[in-house]
Amino acid sequence: MSANRLLHSHSPYLLQHAHNPVDWYPWGPEALAKASLENKPILVSIGYSACHWCHVMEKESFEDAPTAAIMNANFVCIKIDREERPDLDNIYMDAVQAMGLQGGWPLNVFLMPNQKPFYGGTYFPNAKWKQLLTSIADAFVGHADQLAESAEGFGRGLSRKETDKYGIQAGEGELDADELVEVITKLTAQFDPEWGGMNRIPKFPMPAIWHFVLDYALLSSREDLRQAVFFTLQKMGMGGIYDHLRGGFARYSVDGEWFAPHFEKMGYDNGQLLELYAKAYQVSRDPFYLEKVRETKDWICTEMTQEEGGFHAAQDADSEGVEGKFYTWTYVELEALLGADLAWFADLYSLKPAGNWEEGVNILFQEDSYETVAQRQGIPLPTFLEKLAAQKAKLLSIRNLRIYPGKDDKVLAGWNGLIDAGLIQGYLATGDEEFLTIALRNLDFVQVQLFREGTLYRSYKNGQAYTPAFLEDYAALIKASLMAYAASGLSRHLAFAQTLAEVVLERFYDAEDGYFYFSDPSAEKLIANKKELFDNVIPASNSILARSFHQLSLLTYEENYGKIAARMLGGMKELVLKDPGFLCNWANFYLESLVPTAEIAIVGTGAKQKALSLLADYLPNAVVAWSESPTASVPLLAGKLGDAEGNALIYVCVNRSCRRPVATVEEARALVPQLN
Numbered sequence: 001m002s003a004n005r006l007l008h009s010h011s012p013y014l015l016q017h018a019h020n021p022v023d024w025y026p027w028g029p030e031a032l033a034k035a036s037l038e039n040k041p042i043l044v045s046i047g048y049s050a051c052h053w054c055h056v057m058e059k060e061s062f063e064d065a066p067t068a069a070i071m072n073a074n075f076v077c078i079k080i081d082r083e084e085r086p087d088l089d090n091i092y093m094d095a096v097q098a099m100g101l102q103g104g105w106p107l108n109v110f111l112m113p114n115q116k117p118f119y120g121g122t123y124f125p126n127a128k129w130k131q132l133l134t135s136i137a138d139a140f141v142g143h144a145d146q147l148a149e150s151a152e153g154f155g156r157g158l159s160r161k162e163t164d165k166y167g168i169q170a171g172e173g174e175l176d177a178d179e180l181v182e183v184i185t186k187l188t189a190q191f192d193p194e195w196g197g198m199n200r201i202p203k204f205p206m207p208a209i210w211h212f213v214l215d216y217a218l219l220s221s222r223e224d225l226r227q228a229v230f231f232t233l234q235k236m237g238m239g240g241i242y243d244h245l246r247g248g249f250a251r252y253s254v255d256g257e258w259f260a261p262h263f264e265k266m267g268y269d270n271g272q273l274l275e276l277y278a279k280a281y282q283v284s285r286d287p288f289y290l291e292k293v294r295e296t297k298d299w300i301c302t303e304m305t306q307e308e309g310g311f312h313a314a315q316d317a318d319s320e321g322v323e324g325k326f327y328t329w330t331y332v333e334l335e336a337l338l339g340a341d342l343a344w345f346a347d348l349y350s351l352k353p354a355g356n357w358e359e360g361v362n363i364l365f366q367e368d369s370y371e372t373v374a375q376r377q378g379i380p381l382p383t384f385l386e387k388l389a390a391q392k393a394k395l396l397s398i399r400n401l402r403i404y405p406g407k408d409d410k411v412l413a414g415w416n417g418l419i420d421a422g423l424i425q426g427y428l429a430t431g432d433e434e435f436l437t438i439a440l441r442n443l444d445f446v447q448v449q450l451f452r453e454g455t456l457y458r459s460y461k462n463g464q465a466y467t468p469a470f471l472e473d474y475a476a477l478i479k480a481s482l483m484a485y486a487a488s489g490l491s492r493h494l495a496f497a498q499t500l501a502e503v504v505l506e507r508f509y510d511a512e513d514g515y516f517y518f519s520d521p522s523a524e525k526l527i528a529n530k531k532e533l534f535d536n537v538i539p540a541s542n543s544i545l546a547r548s549f550h551q552l553s554l555l556t557y558e559e560n561y562g563k564i565a566a567r568m569l570g571g572m573k574e575l576v577l578k579d580p581g582f583l584c585n586w587a588n589f590y591l592e593s594l595v596p597t598a599e600i601a602i603v604g605t606g607a608k609q610k611a612l613s614l615l616a617d618y619l620p621n622a623v624v625a626w627s628e629s630p631t632a633s634v635p636l637l638a639g640k641l642g643d644a645e646g647n648a649l650i651y652v653c654v655n656r657s658c659r660r661p662v663a664t665v666e667e668a669r670a671l672v673p674q675l676n
Contacts, residue, residue, distance in 0.1 A: 005030075010461040011081040012408045013049040017058060021068035024079045027088060035076040035113040041140045041147075042111040043075040046082050046089050049408035050251075050264035050314040052323050053123045054106045059321075060126040067130055074137035075110075082107075083313055083412060084459050084467055087519040090530050095154050096120040110136055115527045116151035117158075158528040163513040163571070168533070170514025170571035175594040177675060179573075183580045183587050184216055188228065190581060195257050196232035198581070204252040205236060207272035208539045212584040214279060215620040216591055219675040226283070233280050237292045238366035243327065244349070245364070245396040246303070247295025249273050250317075251537075259365050260357055263317040263324045263405070267304065267415040268538050270296055274422025278429040282618035288370075293426050297435060300419060303407075305438070309445040310411035310460060311419045319405040326405050328361035329395075337398060341391055344377040344384070411460040413450050413469050416442055417476030418538070424483040428615045436487055443484055446477060447496055454503065468523045471516050471532065474504045475544035482551055486615065486624045489608060491633050494555060494625075501552055501561065504545065514567045515542050533572065539585035542568060547589045554599045554623045557635040557656070569593060591675070592621040598672045599653040602626035604642020610650060613665045622672060 005025050006018040017024055025031035027044075035042045045062075047054035061067045071077050082089035082105065092109040095117040096102075102122060109120035124132060139147060163169070187209065192199040198206060210229050217225035236242065239258025241250045248270050250261030274296050281289035304312045319326040331346075331353045338345050349364040350356055357363045368376075374384035420439040427435035450457045450465045457465035458473050481497035484490070508516040510531070518532045518541060532541045546568040553562030569589050576583045576590060600622055602611050611626040625636045628648075632638040640661070642649050649661035652671040659671050 013081040020062045023072045046080045047106040050316045052317045112151045116155035118151040162531045168571045170567040173570035196235035201256040208535045208584045212588040240363040240365040247299040265315045271418030271422040275425040278425040282429045309441040313408040316406035414473035414476040417480040420480035471541035475541045478548040534582045535585045543585035598622040600624045601651040603640045604648035607648040
């Protein structure tokens with residue numbers, strides 16, 4: 001089959017469409033100029049490689065010659081990988097939702113030749129798709145003026161600033177502990193008391209919510225909230241959304257019980273969940289959380305790391321054209337493999353002879369704890385766990401012989417940063433050097449291969465960095481670099497964080513409203529340049545950046561970072577109080593600003609051991625810097641000394657005012673501020 005213009009793309013998703021009979025163009029000047037020159041409407045189709053319904057629509061419609069003929073004759077067809085171009089995805093997803101239509105992927109949007117949208121939708125079965133194509137082609141010929149008028153209206157809406165749309169005005173505001181009580185009360189009303197997570201279907205992990213609730217629980221000594229976080233993490237880690245054999249979480253479950261996922265596994269989810277489960281282990285020392293941390297790290301190392309140290313983006317839901325085939329089992333298969341162990345294994349994972357899911361297959365789904373099942377089966381717990389480890393290893397080795405799901409093997413800067421944050425938290429939780437080694441290697445790879453001549457690039461594949469990075473990438477890598485500095489004591493990571501922060505200030509900051517654009521306005525002229533303000537499955541790039549700027553200001557004594565961050569929080573405060581469900585990373589920044597953040601400097605012989613001991617039991621709302629010898633290289637450490645023998649002392653400071661230094665971690669922890 002002949003190829004189209006996607007053949008030279010790096011994106012696995014675009015390459016999946018390179019042999020469609022559709023005359024696909026990548027987004028770029030050539031396609032846009034063709035639409036303008038020939039006065040044709042543009043069809044923009046957006047998806048990603050791990051998207052199940054994207055594969056379905058491709059097979060039904062984009063591989064179908066009669067359908068392709070309609071598309072080619074009447075439209076300039078552009079295919080976009082949303083992971084490479086989240087800026088375009090944000091614009092056109094907003095447009096479809098403004099039309100009163102349901103968002104999702106694949107996202108199919110029809111534009112006038114000037115890029116302004118007039119209609120869209122998500123997945124269409126082939127018959128409806130062909131009917132829609134014909135109707136829009138006819139309308140463009142007969143009623144172009146009406147379509148243009150509609151597109152102008154949507155274009156005006158898209159170009160309106162988010163700060164205007166939501167009445168946001170940056171500026172420092174008063175912080176009140178009672179307001180955070182109100183935020184927590186509103187959030188807890190949305191918790192699912194039976195299955196954990198938020199009380200909605202489908203069920204997404206939403207790590208930012210649980211990071212905030214855990215931090216609030218610890219700083220306010222709210223045991224009920226701590227248990228709510230643990231309950232959610234237990235249910236999620238027991239669910240079918242978790243890969244019990246290899247580790248790693250699928251993107252979401254289609255039901256309310258964490259049972260049946262769309263089986264795609266994304267780097268951004270797993271980085272955040274690795275960080276969250278590591279914190280849960282630090283707080284509880286429950287081996288269940290440690291299991292999820294170690295297994296997810298093993299999945300990242302074994303299946304998601306390329307030879308230079310970069311992390312791949314995602315694994316598909318489908319293998320051999322069937323969703324979940326790689327991950328599910330028939331009862332007959334398991335009978336043959338497990339023999340006498342099938343009884344307790346079936347009890348543990350809710351397996352049924354006729355299957356517990358569709359098409360007679362079983363998803364591994366744990367309803368009861370290991371302890372409960374072991375007791376029910378009359379097996380001592382240590383023996384049960386030993387047998388479980390052996391049978392999981394056996395099944396994994398058999399599963400590894402199957403045809404693997406597709407892999408999206410591009411490297412995305414921001415997603416690598418999120419994975420690094422999870423790995424570093426895993427190191428702090430376990431003391432296992434492998435976690436830190438992998439993360440630092442990745443950060444060095446990013447700095448060498450994706451940061452070129454003062455510009456960060458979002459994507460990397462086949463030895464080439466491409467597409468200038470977005471705010472999401474800068475924000476996630478600044479956060480990861482700050483965590484790397486605290487864990488390693490290597491000042492180069494703090495320096496890289498500050499370098500990225502200065503690039504962001506120079507190229508992305510809108511001084512008029514006090515927030516940061518998602519795209520560098522000088523990189524490419526689009527019909528709108530959005531600001532990402534709401535926390536979702538990934539926290540808003542502005543909220544990640546605000547928290548990192550706050551921490552940078554405490555480490556470097558550069559007041560500008562702190563002032564910008566405080567003004568950003570001030571502008572978002574009313575929205576946080578009104579509807580915190582999609583603003584929890586902002587709520588967490590409210591919490592750390594109110595408490596306030598502890599500035600901890602450790603200097604002298606043994607500083608590393610004391611720093612890691614301090615960080616081993618999760619310490620929310622603190623920045624930590626350490627050095628084995630006196631140094632002025634980091635302002636927080638400058639002027640601070642060890643004791644008379646040169647042994648490390650710990651300085652706990654608040655608002656740059658330091659308490660008398662102490663010698664032990666226990667004394668230092670007692671000085672860290674709490675929520676009163």
